[in-house]
Amino acid sequence: MSKILDGKIVSAAIKDAVSKEVETLKNNGIGVGLAVILVGDNPASKIYVANKKKACEAVGIKSFQYLLDESTTQDELIELIHSLNSKKDVNGILCQLPLPHHIDEQAVIAAISPDKDVDAFNNLNVGKILIGNYDFLPCTPAGIIEILDYYGIEIEGKNCVVIGRSNIVGKPMAVLLMHRNGTVTICHSKTRNLADVTKNADILVSAVGKAGFLTEDMVKEGAVVIDVGMNREGGKLCGDVCFDEVSKIAGYITPVPGGVGPMTISMLLKNTLTAAKRQNGR
Ligand code: NAP
Numbered sequence: 001m002s003k004i005l006d007g008k009i010v011s012a013a014i015k016d017a018v019s020k021e022v023e024t025l026k027n028n029g030i031g032v033g034l035a036v037i038l039v040g041d042n043p044a045s046k047i048y049v050a051n052k053k054k055a056c057e058a059v060g061i062k063s064f065q066y067l068l069d070e071s072t073t074q075d076e077l078i079e080l081i082h083s084l085n086s087k088k089d090v091n092g093i094l095c096q097l098p099l100p101h102h103i104d105e106q107a108v109i110a111a112i113s114p115d116k117d118v119d120a121f122n123n124l125n126v127g128k129i130l131i132g133n134y135d136f137l138p139c140t141p142a143g144i145i146e147i148l149d150y151y152g153i154e155i156e157g158k159n160c161v162v163i164g165r166s167n168i169v170g171k172p173m174a175v176l177l178m179h180r181n182g183t184v185t186i187c188h189s190k191t192r193n194l195a196d197v198t199k200n201a202d203i204l205v206s207a208v209g210k211a212g213f214l215t216e217d218m219v220k221e222g223a224v225v226i227d228v229g230m231n232r233e234g235g236k237l238c239g240d241v242c243f244d245e246v247s248k249i250a251g252y253i254t255p256v257p258g259g260v261g262p263m264t265i266s267m268l269l270k271n272t273l274t275a276a277k278r279q280n281g282r
Pocket of ligand 1: 140164166167169170188189190191207208210230231260262264
C-alpha cells in the first residue's frame with residue numbers, strides 16, 4: 001500500500017510561513033495585496049476565486065476582487081489590468097482562466113506586469129523559468145515540487161514522466177523536474193504506447209483531466225504517482241488516477257481531493273508575498 005502524500009499538511013506549513021512573513025512586513029509598514037479578476041460566471045471558477053479570497057484573508061494578504069460581467073470586452077479588461085499594474089497596494093494580479101471566448105487569453109496575460117504576474121504565465125516569466133532564472137514559478141507545478149521535497153523524495157537521476165503538455169501544468173512541470181536533474185519524458189494525446197512509457201516512470205505526474213485515466217497496468221511498482229486531475233464525476237471531485245488500484249502498487253501517491261489542489265493556492269500566496277517583497281526592495 002502506498003504512502004499518502006498529503007497536500008493539506010504541506011500546504012498548511014507553507015501558509016504558516018507566509019503568514020509569519022506577511023505579519024513581519026506589516027510591522028514594517030508594508031501591506032501585501034492580491035487582485036483577482038473573474039469574468040463571467042463559470043461555476044468552477046467562482047469557487048476557485050472564493051477559495052483564493054478566503055486563503056488570502058487567512059494569511060493576512062488583502063484580497064481585491066473584480067467580478068466582471070460576461071459581456072466585458074477585452075479592451076475593458078486590459079484597461080482594468082493596466083490600472084492594477086500601477087496600484088501600489090496591489091502586489092499580485094491574477095485573471096481567472098478560462099476567459100469567455102471573445103477575449104484573447106494571451107493578450108490579457110501579456111497585459112499583466114511581469115512583476116505582478118503571480119501565476120507566472122506571462123511570456124517573460126515563462127522564458128525566465130525555461131532558462132532557470134525566475135522570480136515566480138507557476139503554482140501547480142511548484143506545489144508538486146514542494147510536496148516531493150517535503151516528503152524527501154529525490155528527483156535527481158529519476159525517470160520522470162509527465163502526462164499532459166498544457167502551458168499551465170504539463171510543460172512547466174517538465175521544466176521544473178528537469179531543473180532538478182530528473183530525466184524527463186512528456187506524453188500527450190498523440191503519444192504511442194503510453195503505458196510502455198509510464199511503466200518506466202519513477203515519478204509519474206498525470207495532468208490529463210480525465211477521471212479513471214491512469215490505471216494500475218500503467219504504473220511501475222513503487223513509483224511516486226502525482227495526480228493533478230480535477231474532474232467531477234456525479235458531483236464528486238476525483239483525479240485522473242484510479243486511486244484504489246494504483247495505491248496498491250505505487251510507493252507514494254497524492255489523493256484527490258487533498259493532494260495537489262491545496263498546494264496550488266498556497267503557492268499563489270507564496271508568489272504574492274514574493275512579489276510584495278520584490279516591489280519593496282526586500
Ligand atoms: P489541458 O490543457 O486540457 O491539457 C490536458 C493534457 O492532457 C493535454 O496535453 C492533452 O494532450 C493530454 N491528454 C489528453 N488525453 C490524453 C490521452 N488520452 N493520453 C495522453 N495525454 C492526453 O488541461 P490542464 O489545464 O493541463 O489540466 C489538466 C488537469 O489538471 C485538469 O483536470 C485540471 O482541472 C487539473 N488542474 C488541477 C490543478 C490543481 O490545482 N490540482 C491546477 C490546474 C489544473 P494534447 O496536448 O495532445 O491535447
